[in-house]
Amino acid sequence: MGAWSSSFGIGLASGPLLGGALVAGDGWRSVFWVNVPIGLAALVLTACCLPESRTATPRRADPLGQALVVVLLGGLTFAVIRAPRLGWGAPAVWGCLTAAVLALFCLVPCERRRRDPLVDPRFFRSIPFSGSVAVSLVSFAALGGVLFVSTLYLQDVRGLSALPAGMWMLPMPVMTMLLAPLAGRLTGGGRGARLPLVLAGSAMALSGLMCAAFQTEGSAVLLLVAYGLFGAGIGLVDVPATALAVSGMPRSRAGVASGITMATCRVGVALGVAVLGAVLSSGLHGPAAAAGAAGFTTAAHPVRCIVTGCGAAVALAGVLVTSGRAERSARETAARLAPADGTAAGPAVPGPSARPCGRTAGTVAPWP
Structure with missing residues (x-):
């Protein structure tokens, strides 16, 4: 890492x-044109060099969660950028802030109800x-x-x-x-x-x-x-x-x-x-x-x-x-x-302050 x-x-x-x-x-404009060969090279290298990695339980897409996140981040960013010039009381700024707040309040309950949420609230x-x-x-x-x-x-x-x-x-x-x-x-x-x-x-x-x-x-x-x-x-x-x-x-x-x-x-x-x-x-x-x-x-x-x-x-x-x-x-x-x-509760990695103490070299003790 x-x-x-x-x-x-x-x-x-x-x-x-x-x-x-x-x-x-x-x-x-050349700064943008250079992304074309870089992107093509990334596609070729990915296809040739990177092994596939699939989870044992495939997850479904969450288009509603994606849309709410786009509205949240897009509205907030636009409002912050435009507020110094238009003023915080401008309709465009208030409208974007309101849309961002509504998206946030809708995102949490929607993600809790979904089987495969884009952002699982339980993580937090x-x-x-x-x-x-x-x-x-x-x-x-x-x-x-x-x-x-x-x-x-x-x-x-x-x-x-x-x-x-x-x-x-x-x-x-x-x-x-x-x-x-x-x-x-x-x-x-x-x-x-x-x-x-x-x-x-x-x-x-x-x-x-x-x-x-x-x-x-x-x-x-x-x-x-x-x-x-x-x-x-x-x-x-x-x-x-x-x-x-x-x-x-x-x-x-x-x-x-x-x-x-x-x-x-x-x-x-x-x-x-x-x-x-x-x-x-x-x-x-x-x-x-x-x-x-x-x-x-x-x-x-x-x-x-x-x-x-x-x-x-x-x-x-x-x-x-x-x-x-x-x-x-x-x-x-x-x-x-x-x-x-349907998996064991064992962690992906030990806790943030855990120290290597396994019996075999390279192993890390699991959670007690």
Whole structure:
């Protein structure tokens, strides 16, 4: 899992550089055209290299649940993006918020009644699983916001073109790539998810605090260090968050649990761009809009405070979701889910703080 997460860092590092080169060489549309050969290559590699993996009990599709999730996320994102310009009292904003709230209130009872729900509400009785979703949402929302605001700052304020801007942000993905395998070793080496989550949250909070408290725009070294710290936090958070999602879950539900966490990461990026972009946009209206770099720094201050809060929340969650009470809730949730599957209640992986103690090398003791 650490190596897989590290590949995310490699992609994150390659994207701004290759994207900047494409934009500089053939215009912004080339960034979209390049997805065509990449997508075709992914299809061919999947067909040739990946073995099939099917559950013993196939699940039916949940079109109603999918539609409600689309309305919920689409309405919320649109409202957050448009509110700074239209105002929170605008009919379009209120209409989208109302649709999102109604979709949420309809989603929970509908999913409870379905035999194969898109999102099983019973999963959230497990504190580690709920914590995994919260950590993924918060940390990747911060990532989306930081990438968005940093791109605007480097290109619009510093006046850099796309390729140099991507090179300025290199410390972030490089640290993600280097520390993701370490997170895998810490999580899977008997230390559990607590230490990497606390370290991840602390690094993200320190990065945001540096940008909020010091004039990093005036110091290239401070700015690069802040980017590196934030990348280290992202590298450390992904593996333990995924491990928490499946801790204590029956094996037949582990794929669904980890899939929800992965989807939450993508949702977090989208909401982070929407929310932090809206906060920045609100600050850039009025006198700050004509104040140049100083105006941008003032408008971006609340964004950096939010990033600091996100990091602190991740560190706190790392302590709370790995407690003894959290592990008991995971065991109880596994017991409730297993009978419906017709499988044993054994977990897919041990609890978030379990240590390898089996009699045979490579085995891990099950839940007591």
